Amino acid sequence: MTRNIYLNNVSVEEAKKKWYSALELKRATEKIDIRDALDRITAEPIVAKVSAPHYHASAMDGIAVKAEKTAGASEKNPIKLEKDKDYQMIDTGDPIPEVFNAVIMIEDVNRISEEIVEIEKGATPWQHVRTVGESLVKGELILPANHQISPYDIGLVLDGGVIEVKVYSQPQVQIIPTGTELVEPGASLKPGNIIEFNSQVLAKLVQKWGGKAVRKKIIPDNYQEIKAEVSRAVAEMDLVVVTAGSSAGSEDYTAQILAELGEVFVHGVSMKPGGPVILARIGNTPVIGVPGYPVAAALTFRLFARSVIYKLAGKVEEEEDRKVKAKIVSKVLSSLGFREFLRVKLSELDGEVVATPLARSSGVMGSLVEADGLVAISEFSEGLNSKEEVEVELLKDRVRAEKTLLSAGSNDLTLDILKDELAGTGFDFITKSTGSLGGLTALKRRETHLAGTHLLDPETGEYNFSYLKNLFKNREIMLVNLVYREQGLMFRKDNSKKIQGFEDLAKEDLLFINRQRGAGTRVLLDYMLKEKGINPEQINGYDRIEYTHMTLAAAIASGGADTGLGILAAAQAFDLDFIPIAKERYDLAIPREYWEDERIQVLLKVLRSDEFKERVNKLSGYDTSKTGQVIKHE
């Protein structure tokens, strides 16, 4: 147990200050062809070498004339001009012959004979002539230094006779993935193996920020090998990143190695996700060690390394730090002493831009994929109140709050299909698996546009209506059917525990797995247990929960439990056996006041489309005969 569990926990600002003030970043420059310089940053002003035009050029197709010779021409008194002597044909861009000083558009020229033309209006001197330098004058500034080169810029630089330009070199960043547990994507997976993808995410971020990433093979948790690779890298690179090994596990060597080779300024930052980050310098090369959890890796890298890459690349940082105001859609609790970077999705709800918190676990990469931005919760705060105004630092270039539809409630596989179909029409669909009752509660609290629900009322045997009636007194809620679906018990095909029906759930050697409180499936379970006279306390695992049908199925498939209640499609996805228990109605609850919203209208269109129903019907256990229909209480 030789563990270095004592990290210093400094604040984000202190960590930045300590590291940045110790770094001496030198920006390299290089000369490249402007035609290869899209998106690069100028390292010096670019000045025109030639004027454009560099000669007096015709601005029109027409005839070149001497203005004096055309004076007085009118409709009543047209003037005849003789070829070569008085005029010359000229096309746009042609040089004006020295003897002429104006151009008349071809549309204003009447042809009389092969040689003679007639005009009805005089020309003013230099009319329709682009004089030298009209567009750009030799010596004029084309682009300032520290400017990111656009397609149009490339045109103007070439226009000014410049080909070679001095730009900042792209910073070279090596990413060293370490960890004995890591395997390359595509390798066959054994328990304990983790697919290494952090280095790929960081490499792509480096690319987006204007650097060049080098990623070599995974190095196992071997002190000597890691040290050798870091030593090699710092000699050649502008920045070195070691992924993982930054924590306090028994094989976390990164901090020790960096301290031996150079100086460690920070080990541990009081932030979530991402505490155990290491900020160091070896020789003149900055080195950062990031945690292994993917969200922590990406966020700490962004928070600390982006500035370094920007600075080396010659980019002005503040451009990326775009912030928007939004209201946090629901209450969020957070720990004192840690700055939490909450991933949020932005949407327009009840006329305001709201931020919906996404999964907070550092391991859930999906939360970063869906996030529009980050909300920093102060280390001096215990959280955010519902509808509190927050500042959102955007992670995406374009955020389309008004095209984002929020959904909460019961989990179902067809919601994925809905999401995919909506994406095709340009809409984002964010679903939160909160269980049916959680969804309706979120709807009541105005945290979502709609809720998915399949709540059985044991009294009436009906779905959803009685719950809506109880929860929504003064608000009309529409019910639109998503699907009918089959619920049942799922178990591994070997059926070693000999499950034959509901009655077996009370068996002592059977490990059950349940859904969370408020989930429609749990309501169904409790209803069935009551019917069969089984006491929940008899069921081994009644209190162990999963939040979705798929994670429940995964737990059973992996042997973590023997059986649980869920939908047929999930059982089939994990190749489990299934005993049907009930066919239930799953509806989307949509407040009447959102009905005309473009997003709801598009949703209804998708629900009612043949494409959607066909895709649902390819899964097992679904009935789409009422899909998209408004369900009325009878």
Next chain:
Amino acid sequence: MTRNIYLNNVSVEEAKKKWYSALELKRATEKIDIRDALDRITAEPIVAKVSAPHYHASAMDGIAVKAEKTAGASEKNPIKLEKDKDYQMIDTGDPIPEVFNAVIMIEDVNRISEEIVEIEKGATPWQHVRTVGESLVKGELILPANHQISPYDIGLVLDGGVIEVKVYSQPQVQIIPTGTELVEPGASLKPGNIIEFNSQVLAKLVQKWGGKAVRKKIIPDNYQEIKAEVSRAVAEMDLVVVTAGSSAGSEDYTAQILAELGEVFVHGVSMKPGGPVILARIGNTPVIGVPGYPVAAALTFRLFARSVIYKLAGKVEEEEDRKVKAKIVSKVLSSLGFREFLRVKLSELDGEVVATPLARSSGVMGSLVEADGLVAISEFSEGLNSKEEVEVELLKDRVRAEKTLLSAGSNDLTLDILKDELAGTGFDFITKSTGSLGGLTALKRRETHLAGTHLLDPETGEYNFSYLKNLFKNREIMLVNLVYREQGLMFRKDNSKKIQGFEDLAKEDLLFINRQRGAGTRVLLDYMLKEKGINPEQINGYDRIEYTHMTLAAAIASGGADTGLGILAAAQAFDLDFIPIAKERYDLAIPREYWEDERIQVLLKVLRSDEFKERVNKLSGYDTSKTGQVIKHE
């Protein structure tokens, strides 16, 4: 004179409708490694092949335990655990051994001996365990179709065990530059030669929009050669662009060739810039002919071809069409019957976002380089009123109105240096050469933040003060010195017209070139002429004007005129001889109410910096002894 001068002039909408409805665009797809797929668009939903984690994994560094064995532990009654029997060391990510079902963090474990540890708090079942599928469940949707792939997405896709993904192929676009007058960048220039850069701009736009551009060598205006190249291109490409030859000049073959090979749907659109655009189809390949003027080429390509590339690339178009509201800063006249696309720069002025129109000529590429966006002036409108609200379609990803400083007035070479220095601090500096009086008038009309002025009062011999007093009754204007500078007569070094001083300007064989009305330099000229008793009517060329010192010098250097009044630095830039006439004070006039604005403060800081003065002093004819100082009336 075989010219095809009759273009049909259809509206933008009609042109789009005619062309788009005739095209049958087929999106190709390809399978690529997700690690090469940054920014590509998914062509089908991506679904997880494995769960993540795919085994029950420890979420912490610590010990794996049986939860039941730890029940009841407290500070007063710690529980001892024996290695292997009751616990096992475990690192984050390690699989939970089958016999255990919870993890206790290392921080909460007291080591008693080599084998024995003590805990003071019980573990709940599955505490600190990432159960199978916590992050991602096999079969779950990772990314919908038609989604642009981000760095984070790449991580999640790999996390889900997916490597190969189906994306839309990048549309292949060939750009064919045509024109006998065109030369490749870097070629030596003769009169009539034009550097070909339109193809480079279009190629880079294609790249930005998600396509792949092929650009081959320039083809002269040779009917057969162009036809052969177009035929070759349409067989292989998704889109073919012919630059220039689309107009009505005597060597404009494009429309004819496209009509022979396929079908031309539109030839001529009622828009400015960019009328003579050709929209055609050959076989199944869309072909567009764009005008030769660079702004027209870029804007028509953007207006008509972007949708085609987006559609082929699988991109959702509306994302790019971002619009913001702004007030047009000054009155703009426009022609009825043409939709004009005005290039504008956005800035924050008097608490509002204002749009400043940039150069309107179709040949001035700089107007596109500076523009933040486009304002479309309807074909049914004769223009825009000052401060009228307009919709600006953004051309840039990031617009920083609050970082943009507007300047109008007299032209000077040191303004380029100022612009470059300001760019280095993240500020945009937009200068309009309107002459000193024009600048002050713009300031009065609240069209600019500051004005550059060097207006001599003939009565007092003083600069600027009397003009400010007359123009600004109730507004305090500060004067900050930019430079003192030398004005004089410039002429070619051979001095074939034997210019020796001001008295020679009235010579009959001398061709003078003047600055525009309201320019301080013209005020100086008129003052000098009066002093010398010369009547402007005696001067040949008094009415011919240029707007800047540099274009004036360029006109003289090119032989377009013999002499004119301007600054020494411009004469030297064009290797002209120079007879000094006056040393004058050039100030920046800044309203008192803008003084505390961050932009003005940064401007003053730059003006007062040694770097700025040193760069100015490297030019000839400048005196920086008062640069950056507030000039007070004595």
